[in-house]
Amino acid sequence: MLNFRHVKYFIATANLGQVSRAARELSISQSAITSAIKELEAEVGGRLFVRTAQGMELTDTGRRFLAASHRIMASVEEALHPADTAAEVAGSLSIGASYTVLGYFLPQHLERLERRYPNLRIHIHELTREMIEDNLITGRLDMAVVLTSNISNPELTTETLIGSQRRLWVPAGHRLLELDSVGLQDVAEHPYIMLTVDEAAHWTTRYWSASPFRPNVRLRTSSIEAVRSTVANGQGVTILSDMVYRPWSLEGKRIETIIMRERVPAMDVGLAWRQGVELTPAMRLFRTHFSEVYQTPQSRMPR
Structure with a gap:
């Protein structure tokens, strides 16, 4: 049971x-x-x-x-936390979020936080990684929900909540689905759709560069929906994370996924704040919400 x-x-x-x-x-x-x-x-x-x-x-x-x-x-x-106790929590938070996090991760948590803490005011700002880092360091943001795998600023502390696995996306019926094992060499033989938003292209280049193969890039786009539709319509393949995966395109065409033979790094999602800052009660509450939901946060100082 x-x-x-x-x-x-x-x-x-x-x-x-x-x-x-x-x-x-x-x-x-x-x-x-x-x-x-x-x-x-x-x-x-x-x-x-x-x-x-x-x-x-x-x-x-x-x-x-x-x-x-x-x-x-x-x-x-x-x-475990009755509503009458939660209602006593009050304050204001200024939170930064990148495009991918705001679109595919954060909304459900904002709804839960608002319902549980009606007197907590959370102000969300969609910003690039560079802008988020600058605003955290200068104090214009209290915390941020970001792709922690992209953060390398030594003035920030990050806490990774989940690692979203990256897989190969192919249209239904694609011949790569027939193989027992698929590697970058196999992918290089097909047109590749390169996502550019949130430094996705940078990370794609990094793990491809560690191999002797290179992607045959047909299209570069900042739109995840454009990638989804292009793949679903048989115009190419891509490697993206489970967090942004949906099995159907806007046209209703199926997208399948394949676990890669090579180890492709996960897309890490978590929290960031300025190193050494004393967390306010509202900041601690925000952090605790995520640690309780995801169970295994990993704090680190960026290299």
Whole structure:
């Protein structure tokens, strides 16, 4: 029977990508996590992970269950903190967010925070990474929700909440779906659609540069929907994260995903604030909300 412990172990494994890392984070045995995942898979009626040399890769079923698991954790969080206590929390926060985070990650959390803390005023500012870093350092922003994998400013502290796996996107019926294993060499043989928003092109270039192959770029665009439609219509392939993946284009055409043979870095999402700043009660509340939902935050000082 599904219980809170199962969900907690599943989220930790999905976020960290390895049973061993999840076990260390939760201070339990690997066998406890493995058993919990097997029980969950039996309840769900399908595999949640594919076990690879790199670790635990979410299946399509696993991705859907992960989204549901975060909603479960948010509900548990609200149940453990009665509304009458939450209503006493008041204050104002100025939060920065990048394009991808604001479009695909943050809205559901803003709704929950507003419902739980009616006297907390959160002001959201969509900015580029450079502008977010500058505004955090100068104090014009209290905190930011960002792609932490893009942050390298030594004056900022970041806390990664999730690592969104990057996969190959192809249209339904594409011949790469017939292969037992797909690598960058295979992808290089097909037109590539390059997303440019939020420095996506920079990260794409980095992991391609580590290989002897190069993408055959047909189109560069800052629009995720343009990438989705172009791929779905058979005009190319791309490698993007699960966070922005949707199985259907605006025209109603199917997009499939493939786990890459090579290790492609995840897109890390989390919080950022100025190093050494004393967190206000409102800032601590904002940070606690995410740590409770995602279970395994990882604080670090950018290199």
